[in-house]
Amino acid sequence: xxxxxxxxxxxxxxxxxxxxxxxxxxxxxxxxxxxxxxxxxxxxxxxxxxxxxxxxxxxxxxxxxxxxxxxxxxxxxxxxxxxxxxxxxxxxxxxxxxxxxxxxxxxxxxxxxxxxxxxxxxxxxxxxxxxxxxxxxxxxxxxxxxxxxxxxxxxxxxxxxxxxxxxxxxxxxxxxxxxxxxxxxxxxxxxxxxxxxxxxxxxxxxxxxxxxxxxxxxxxxxxxxxxxxxxxxxxxxxxxxxxxxxxxxxxxxxxxxxxxxxxxxxxxxxxxxxxxxxxxx
Amino acid sequence: xxxxxxxxxxxxxxxxxxxxxxxxxxxxxxxxxxxxxxxxxxxxxxxxxxxxxxxxxxxxxxxxxxxxxxxxxxxxxxxxxxxxxxxxxxxxxxxxxxxxxxxxxxxxxxxxxxxxxxxxxxxxxxxxxxxxxxxxxxxxxxxxxxxxxxxxxxxxxxxxxxxxxxxxxxxxxxxxxxxxxxxxxxxxxxxxxxxxxxxxxxxxxxxxxxxxxxxxxxxxxxxxxxxxxxxxxxxxxxxxxxxxxxxxxxxxx
Numbered sequence: 001x002x003x004x005x006x007x008x009x010x011x012x013x014x015x016x017x018x019x020x021x022x023x024x025x026x027x028x029x030x031x032x033x034x035x036x037x038x039x040x041x042x043x044x045x046x047x048x049x050x051x052x053x054x055x056x057x058x059x060x061x062x063x064x065x066x067x068x069x070x071x072x073x074x075x076x077x078x079x080x081x082x083x084x085x086x087x088x089x090x091x092x093x094x095x096x097x098x099x100x101x102x103x104x105x106x107x108x109x110x111x112x113x114x115x116x117x118x119x120x121x122x123x124x125x126x127x128x129x130x131x132x133x134x135x136x137x138x139x140x141x142x143x144x145x146x147x148x149x150x151x152x153x154x155x156x157x158x159x160x161x162x163x164x165x166x167x168x169x170x171x172x173x174x175x176x177x178x179x180x181x182x183x184x185x186x187x188x189x190x191x192x193x194x195x196x197x198x199x200x201x202x203x204x205x206x207x208x209x210x211x212x213x214x215x216x217x218x219x220x221x222x223x224x225x226x227x228x229x230x231x232x233x234x235x236x237x238x239x240x241x242x243x244x245x246x247x248x249x250x251x252x253x254x255x256x257x258x259x260x261x262x263x264x265x266x267x268x269x270x271x272x273x274x275x276x277x278x279x280x281x
Numbered sequence: 282x283x284x285x286x287x288x289x290x291x292x293x294x295x296x297x298x299x300x301x302x303x304x305x306x307x308x309x310x311x312x313x314x315x316x317x318x319x320x321x322x323x324x325x326x327x328x329x330x331x332x333x334x335x336x337x338x339x340x341x342x343x344x345x346x347x348x349x350x351x352x353x354x355x356x357x358x359x360x361x362x363x364x365x366x367x368x369x370x371x372x373x374x375x376x377x378x379x380x381x382x383x384x385x386x387x388x389x390x391x392x393x394x395x396x397x398x399x400x401x402x403x404x405x406x407x408x409x410x411x412x413x414x415x416x417x418x419x420x421x422x423x424x425x426x427x428x429x430x431x432x433x434x435x436x437x438x439x440x441x442x443x444x445x446x447x448x449x450x451x452x453x454x455x456x457x458x459x460x461x462x463x464x465x466x467x468x469x470x471x472x473x474x475x476x477x478x479x480x481x482x483x484x485x486x487x488x489x490x491x492x493x494x495x496x497x498x499x500x501x502x503x504x505x506x507x508x509x510x511x512x513x514x515x516x517x518x519x520x521x522x523x524x525x526x527x528x529x530x531x532x533x534x
Contacts, residue, residue: 177380177382180341180369180374181393182367182369182370183398195384
């Protein structure tokens with residue numbers, strides 16, 4: 001749950017867990033009103049609060065190095081950040097790749113193909129061990145932050161291709177219908193094309209989210225202790241040692257990953273059904 | 282808006298000068314010149330592939346062209362996106378395949394552009410949309426999704442959607458070609474109603490009975506050219522060109 005987070009400050013992690021759960025429930029249950037407001041709080045205010053509360057260093061809270069973060073906290077922070085930023089960035093990249101402006105298009109294609117062509121492990125290694133050599137020595141970026149940026153860009157490239165698949169499935173007539181109303185490019189995309197395209201690719205988007213959630217375990221190799229890493233650290237701890245620690249430990253971690261992934265997939269299925277019964281087509 | 286149109290009936294609504302368009306090496310439009318006055322109702326007919334729809338789609342620049350000029354309501358269409366969107370706001374278009382947005386209800390289809398382009402408050406846009414949905418005689422279908430409506434009802438929603446922008450000009454691209462025969466009349470009646478109110482319109486249609494009823498001028502196109510422009514009476518009873526006679530002979534039997 002906490003990794004090596006200082007015991008006296010662990011209440012901060014608890015607050016984030018509870019707040020996250022409390023906000024997530026009304027966001028996911030369709031019948032609860034004020035979706036827009038909840039979404040703003042969850043995707044806007046909550047991450048900022050989480051950042052200040054977890055990192056600390058101001059408002060009288062002692063600073064906590066991200067190096068001592070660990071366990072489920074790290075897994076969730078990486079997954080949440082990855083999911084939250086990769087979708088909008090992926091949408092922009094997909095639109096850019098279909099843009100009529102050659103420069104925008106080329107930049108987006110190069111970006112997407114570059115990040116898709118590199119294994120995530122390489123990205124993580126590069127971000128952690130290589131990048132500092134290329135940056136001026138007084139340019140210190142936090143290790144976890146570097147990994148987060150790497151994960152987001154990596155996931156966004158995949159997301160872009162998923163979204164592009166959806167955009168291509170929208171018939172030309174929909175673009176023309178929107179153009180004829182004088183909607184202009186951004187309103188046409190935001191109000192007419194993307195709502196239909198994203199609905200079509202929900203399975204693909206969720207696929208990417210689940211893959212991302214599980215890929216977070218790779219941060220272990222750059223010495224960041226996620227859930228799995230924390231587990232392995234616990235094996236070495238004599239106070240936890242029993243003959244079955246290895247088995248129960250992995251089974252427990254497996255169960256958590258399964259619950260997360262399966263939960264996402266069931267929820268996506270539920271959303272798909274709900275949208276289909278609404279729309280009948 | 283419909284009322285002041287009648288008082289300014291002699292102003293030019295659309296002017297097309299020397300328009301040429303190629304699809305690759307295929308010359309779709311050749312030297313098109315056409316002037317449409319406010320309050321006029323032009324019906325364009327001609328064999329398929331003659332460029333009628335393409336010409337119509339140039340008027341709101343859903344298609345671009347290589348040579349020539351198009352001036353709509355005093356504004357020349359150039360590559361400037363802002364001008365294009367302004368003109369599109371003044372020109373309503375109804376498509377053969379309706380092109381309704383399937384993820385929105387009939388009412389939301391109608392209010393989308395007024396709210397986002399005209400910045401109209403939602404309540405006012407709803408009222409406007411309900412007004413036009415009543416006008417096309419389907420007020421009770423407002424909260425249904427397009428897939429729940431018949432073809433004729435969908436096309437009438439599409440007409441209401443275009444009217445909600447309170448356009449000065451309406452373009453109809455074969456509005457009844459995709460409909461079952463029993464639904465053609467309900468859509469044509471709606472368009473005739475608009476014509477009686479003095480709306481400027483350009484219609485691409487094969488419905489000759491309808492054309493005779495609403496047109497102030499008929500246009501025949503063939504192979505990307507305008508062959509004949511004439512009053513409907515003369516167009517149907519004494520066509521000037523052999524090509525017109527042939528075409529009318531084929532479709533009127």
